[in-house]
Amino acid sequence: MYGWSKRGERVYGERQGKRGKKENLVAGRRKNKKELIAPMLFSGSLNAEGFEGWLELYLIPALTIPSVLIMDNAPIHRKTRIKKIVEEAGHTVLFLPTYSPDLNDIEHDFSALKRARTYASPGVSIDEIIRNYCVA
Numbered sequence: 001m002y003g004w005s006k007r008g009e010r011v012y013g014e015r016q017g018k019r020g021k022k023e024n025l026v027a028g029r030r031k032n033k034k035e036l037i038a039p040m041l042f043s044g045s046l047n048a049e050g051f052e053g054w055l056e057l058y059l060i061p062a063l064t065i066p067s068v069l070i071m072d073n074a075p076i077h078r079k080t081r082i083k084k085i086v087e088e089a090g091h092t093v094l095f096l097p098t099y100s101p102d103l104n105d106i107e108h109d110f111s112a113l114k115r116a117r118t119y120a121s122p123g124v125s126i127d128e129i130i131r132n133y134c135v136a
Contacts, residue, residue: 021043022043022044022045023041023042023043023126024041024042024043024044024045024046025039025040025041025110025113025126025130026039026040026042026046026051026054027039027040027106028059028062028063028069028106029105029106029109031105034109034133034134035134036109036130036134037059037062037063038054038058038059038062039130040054040058041126041127046076047076048075048076048077048078048081050076051076051077052078052081052082052085055082055085055086056085060085060086060089060091063089063091066090066091066092067091067092068091068092068093068094069086069091069092069093069094070093070094070095070096070104071093071094071095071096072095072096072100072104072107073095073096073097073098077095079095109133112133113129113130113133116129116132116133117129
């Protein structure tokens with residue numbers, strides 16, 4: 001949102017330029033299902049150690065059958081470490097080619113969730129938005 005005023009005069013509007021606290025979501029997804037696996041909300045940013053911890057503690061135990069995990073090339077996805085974690089648990093990992101977000105289905109889910117969050121009524125929690133998205 002932009003605002004203009006004469007030099008030295010204040011701009012008044014409905015929103016401040018300051019952003020609120022940063023919230024993030026990490027989750028797995030089953031192919032062809034709008035179901036998030038092991039979703040975890042957190043404040044701040046996610047680093048490689050945090051992602052690997054989530055992978056080991058939450059996602060891998062939630063997988064009930066041998067699965068193929070598809071990952072993009074985000075800097076936090078350290079290929080050798082992730083491959084070791086996934087394969088030791090009896091699963092397979094596939095890394096997508098660089099710059100291929102359209103091949104990663106969960107990116108479409110995250111986009112839809114961000115859009116739903118933008119248009120949600122004030123006071124609606126992100127948990128409720130995620131639940132409504134997965135049920136729809």
